[in-house]
Amino acid sequence: NAGVTQTPKFRILKIGQSMTLQCTQDMNHNYMYWYRQDPGMGLKLIYYSVGAGITDKGEVPNGYNVSRSTTEDFPLRLELAAPSQTSVYFCASRPGRGGNEQFFGPGTRLTVL
Amino acid sequence: QQQVKQSPQSLIVQKGGISIINCAYENTAFDYFPWYQQFPGKGPALLIAIRPDVSEKKEGRFTISFNKSAKQFSLHIMDSQPGDSATYFCAAKTGANNLFFGTGTRLTVIP
Numbered sequence: 001n002a003g004v005t006q007t008p009k010f011r012i013l014k015i016g017q018s019m020t021l022q023c024t025q026d027m028n029h030n031y032m033y034w035y036r037q038d039p040g041m042g043l044k045l046i047y048y049s050v051g052a053g054i055t056d057k058g059e060v061p062n063g064y065n066v067s068r069s070t071t072e073d074f075p076l077r078l079e080l081a082a083p084s085q086t087s088v089y090f091c092a093s094r095p096g097r098g099g100n101e102q103f104f105g106p107g108t109r110l111t112v113l
Numbered sequence: 114q115q116q117v118k119q120s121p122q123s124l125i126v127q128k129g130g131i132s133i134i135n136c137a138y139e140n141t142a143f144d145y146f147p148w149y150q151q152f153p154g155k156g157p158a159l160l161i162a163i164r165p166d167v168s169e170k171k172e173g174r175f176t177i178s179f180n181k182s183a184k185q186f187s188l189h190i191m192d193s194q195p196g197d198s199a200t201y202f203c204a205a206k207t208g209a210n211n212l213f214f215g216t217g218t219r220l221t222v223i224p
Contacts, residue, residue: 030157033212040216040217041216042115042117042202042214042215042216042217043157043202043212043214044214045211045212045213048211052147056158058211059211059213090156092156100145100147100162100206101159101162101181102159102212104156104157104158105156106154106155106156107130107154107155107156
């Protein structure tokens with residue numbers, strides 16, 4: 001199993017550009033999450049999904065969108081990039097019932113200039 | 114508003130010493146308290162976790178102490194090793210799905 005994979009690893013965007021951060025997991029997990037990590041702030045939840053076709057907002061959803069068309073994939077979309085979105089983004093997944101452990105991907109470092 | 118407060122921000126410990134990281138929370142609905150370990154350039158990985166009906170959990174050199182009445186929990190790393198140098202995050206989960214993370218502690222173990 002590859003676990004949770006994220007692409008790209010690094011990206012530089014200009015203000016106003018858009019992009020999609022990709023996240024895939026091969027563990028057949030129902031729950032998937034997107035977090036952003038800023039220095040000294042810990043991880044903040046952006047969006048999460050409890051299964052294909054179901055998504056919901058986390059603590060910091062503004063400026064982002066998600067979709068969940070399959071169990072495996074949970075892409076995060078930035079429509080109009082802003083400097084405040086400069087961060088490291090982590091995708092995570094967990095099995096669901098009986099499994100609280102979240103498995104994290106390696107992260108995407110995004111810089112908006 | 115930070116749901117889980119973590120201290121210290123950074124910690125330097127001699128090899129063989131004890132590392133202690135503390136966290137506090139207010140929301141009594143939290144029902145699961147994990148600690149995650151993160152190495153530079155990597156995603157966080159679960160280290161150890163506890164439920165509020167248990168006061169202590171030990172796994173090898175790592176121990177969580179949980180004080181439900183004080184709404185505090187802590188991570189103790191015994192016989193700290195240079196390989197333990199990493200950032201540690203405490204977290205708490207509600208009955209729903211969401212993990213709320215502390216702000217992290219950067220641990221450096223000096224040989």
